Amino acid sequence: GENVEQHPSTLSVQEGDSAVIKCTYSDSASNYFPWYKQELGKRPQLIIDIRSNVGEKKDQRIAVTLNKTAKHFSLHITETQPEDSAVYFCAARYSSASKIIFGSGTRLSIRP
Amino acid sequence: GAVVSQHPSWVICKSGTSVKIECRSLDFQATTMFWYRQFPKQSLMLMATSNEGSKATYEQGVEKDKFLINHASLTLSTLTVTSAHPEDSSFYICSARASLETDTQYFGPGTRLTVL
Numbered sequence: 691g692e693n694v695e696q697h698p699s700t701l702s703v704q705e706g707d708s709a710v711i712k713c714t715y716s717d718s719a720s721n722y723f724p725w726y727k728q729e730l731g732k733r734p735q736l737i738i739d740i741r742s743n744v745g746e747k748k749d750q751r752i753a754v755t756l757n758k759t760a761k762h763f764s765l766h767i768t769e770t771q772p773e774d775s776a777v778y779f780c781a782a783r784y785s786s787a788s789k790i791i792f793g794s795g796t797r798l799s800i801r802p
Numbered sequence: 803g804a805v806v807s808q809h810p811s812w813v814i815c816k817s818g819t820s821v822k823i824e825c826r827s828l829d830f831q832a833t834t835m836f837w838y839r840q841f842p843k844q845s846l847m848l849m850a851t852s853n854e855g856s857k858a859t860y861e862q863g864v865e866k867d868k869f870l871i872n873h874a875s876l877t878l879s880t881l882t883v884t885s886a887h888p889e890d891s892s893f894y895i896c897s898a899r900a901s902l903e904t905d906t907q908y909f910g911p912g913t914r915l916t917v918l
Contacts, residue, residue: 722905733895733909734846741905779845783905789836790907792846 694782696793703770704801711765711796713780722783723763727776775800805829806898808910816918823881823913825896831876832898840893852879886917
């Protein structure tokens with residue numbers, strides 16, 4: 691079935707340290723994996739995405755890796771800053787229906 | 803570019819009434835719009851997929867007669883919560899995709915519905 695699992699549910703890191711959030715997906719035909727950041731009461735904002743034809747993508751302090759064999763993908767945030775505090779959602783596009791299914795979310799807190 | 807708006811941003815209604823939420827793509831034509839529901843501190847749960855000019859495809863467990871979706875134009879989709887009850891209180895968010903060739907979905911700001 692269509693399922694995206696995300697871990698951890700909460701994550702607290704010291705400012706300046708790195709944060710890693712991991713997700714797994716169930717459909718091997720999935721080909722698109724976006725990551726969203728959502729602040730309290732606001733809309734999800736796309737921060738980075740990766741397609742199945744690449745294994746890694748980086749944008750400044752944010753990087754995403756994809757392991758198609760294991761059906762894992764991860765978000766890496768380096769040099770964390772207070773403004774990185776938010777809820778992060780991974781997602782996977784299920785190609786059979788062109789819909790995007792979200793993970794359960796990770797509440798990231800950056801300690802000053 | 804790629805701005806999606808929703809109206810209203812919040813609404814309070816009495817139990818038994820119906821509420822309509824609008825989702826508009828402001829600077830692009832959206833062939834597909836999606837409606838999500840989000841409970842406090844939870845993930846976004848896809849309710850239905852709406853393609854312009856055709857009937858919406860509902861996810862398992864979502865009552866199509868209770869959550870009416872209309873996608874009459876390439877820039878507007880509406881969600882009507884009929885005979886709302888307190889358990890329908892939630893944050894409803896739409897998203898829009900420009901075409902089948904693009905993967906990116908742009909989200910609206912959400913509508914907070916409270917049913918008394």
